[in-house]
């Protein structure tokens with residue numbers, strides 16, 4: 001990879017997540033690439049996306065910097081965001097500027113250890129940035145200790161330890177704690193579902209904000225409208 005300019009390109013900006021899993025109506029690399037094209041036309045500085053095929057389609061369509069991940073379910077672990085070295089390597093090999101993976105302290109598949117994965121990634125892909133998808137402050141500490149380049153709040157509310165929590169609660173009280181503790185740039189991600197919330201995350205000092213479903217998941221958007229129909 002030429003010099004990795006991801007952090008410079010995304011400072012103070014919006015990153016749009018374009019993802020649709022196999023069980024979602026828009027599951028298709030073609031459709032995700034078109035979503036990403038719309039995101040680019042709107043002014044997104046980068047795209048976050050899932051799976052090697054989607055990453056490649058979106059790179060071809062947009063030439064925007066990518067936060068890549070690969071969601072895979074393994075029977076022996078609750079970790080599903082780029083859980084093993086195999087998926088880390090596959091995503092990095094696409095040339096994605098950033099590879100994101102779960103950093104929640106939960107056991108990984110096949111007994112793999114996150115510290116070993118980070119070490120191996122640094123050896124094989126020294127120019128690729130690593131983003132920690134954390135859920136709580138203990139995980140932010142792990143991300144600090146392992147030297148992740150970017151700390152994301154992606155998993156806050158999605159692990160047994162944080163179930164039901166919402167990043168924006170009490171004027172982003174948890175995010176403020178993350179910003180205090182993180183030793184590397186923080187990207188706010190997860191349920192940032194209005195322009196006002198995005199703006200607040202940037203005002204608080206986040207490096208960038210990832211917005212997904214509120215922009216790129218029409219089923220979710222439509223459900224919110226339908227739920228608001230009076231009885």
Ligand SMILES: CC(=O)N[C@H](C=O)[C@@H](O)[C@H](O)[C@H](O)COP(=O)(O)O
Pocket residue numbers: 017019069154155158189190191192210211212213214
């Ligand atoms: C928890 C988990 O698996 N999050 C995933 C991570 O890549 C995506 O499904 C989310 O859409 C993404 O984090 C953006 O969040 P939101 O769609 O809430 O703006």
